[in-house]
Every structure is written in C-alpha cells, then in structure tokens.
Amino acid sequence: MTDRAVITTEVPAMTVRTAELLMAVLLALCSIGLMVKSAELRIGWVPDRGPGSGAWPFWLSAGMLLACVATMIRWFRGTTPESRNLEPYMTREVALLVGISAGSIVFLLVVTHLLGIYVALFLFLLFYLKFVGRHSWLITVSMMVLVPIFIFCLFEWALKIPLPKSITEPMFYPIYDLMYS
Numbered sequence: 001m002t003d004r005a006v007i008t009t010e011v012p013a014m015t016v017r018t019a020e021l022l023m024a025v026l027l028a029l030c031s032i033g034l035m036v037k038s039a040e041l042r043i044g045w046v047p048d049r050g051p052g053s054g055a056w057p058f059w060l061s062a063g064m065l066l067a068c069v070a071t072m073i074r075w076f077r078g079t080t081p082e083s084r085n086l087e088p089y090m091t092r093e094v095a096l097l098v099g100i101s102a103g104s105i106v107f108l109l110v111v112t113h114l115l116g117i118y119v120a121l122f123l124f125l126l127f128y129l130k131f132v133g134r135h136s137w138l139i140t141v142s143m144m145v146l147v148p149i150f151i152f153c154l155f156e157w158a159l160k161i162p163l164p165k166s167i168t169e170p171m172f173y174p175i176y177d178l179m180y181s
Helices: 015-039 055-077 092-115 118-134 137-158 167-178
Strands: none
Touching: 015 055, 055 118, 092 118, 118 137
C-alpha cells in the first residue's frame, strides 16, 4: 500500500484582511466612474446660479476616492487591526443572513412593481422585523404602519414626488382629494 497525498478541493475562506483590500479597490473604481460621469455635467461655478449640477456628486466621489486610497495605504502598512486580521471574513450564519437580506430586497422590488411601494414596504417590514429581527409584535406592527405613512408624507405630500403604487393607485384617490383640494 502506497501513501497518497490527500487532495482537497476546499476553497480557503476570504479573510478580513483580503476583504478590506477588495472593498477599497472596488469602491475606488466606483468613485472614479462616478467622477467621470459627474464631469460630463458642469462641476464648476455657474454664474448667477451657483455650483454646477455635477459639482456635488463629483466632489463627493473624489472624497470617497481619497478615503479608499487612505484605506489601501493603511492596508499595505498593516496599521489597522483589520489589515492584519487573518480570520474568515464571514461565517456561515452571516452569509445566510446576507442571503436572506438580499432575497428580501429582491422581494421588495418585485412586489413594488406588482402592488406598489406601500404594500411592498408593509410586507417587507413584517418579514424583516418579525421573522428576521425577531422583534415584538408591537414594534413590528408600529413600524409596518408608521414607516409607509412617513414615506408617503415625505415624498407624496411634502416633496410632491409620486412613488409607484401600481394596482393600489385607486386606493389613494381620496387622500389625493384631501391633499389637493
């Protein structure tokens, strides 16, 4: 009988150190892309109007790029605990929670298209607060009612920005009559 080397196909887990560098690089690339797109608009001062429409996103992206560069420099120097941490970035439980969260957001988007933002938000909050967050029924129901009302008042009433309501639109006609009469 001969000794054989055991070949494993197990993929090593991403470490906190690697995740920090990958995120800094990814966000730096996004920052550069946003700066390029913002520069297509006016980023300088417009006489008698103020800053151009691309100024805020451009300079915000530039600040984000500088923060990413600082993170990369600290990573290479190993000056932060994260830049030296070789523990796995995510446990199985955390990956499951991230998957549930991503699936919940996809559900929110699909139901928004089908039933409108307010019904979708109501159902999302029910699932996320009660079943994922394990909050009490009092907190869950309070948030399920108050958050959509706040969103409606902020966007529809104060900012005059209509949000998608899909087939639930006729339910809002009496509210519109009160708002605009």
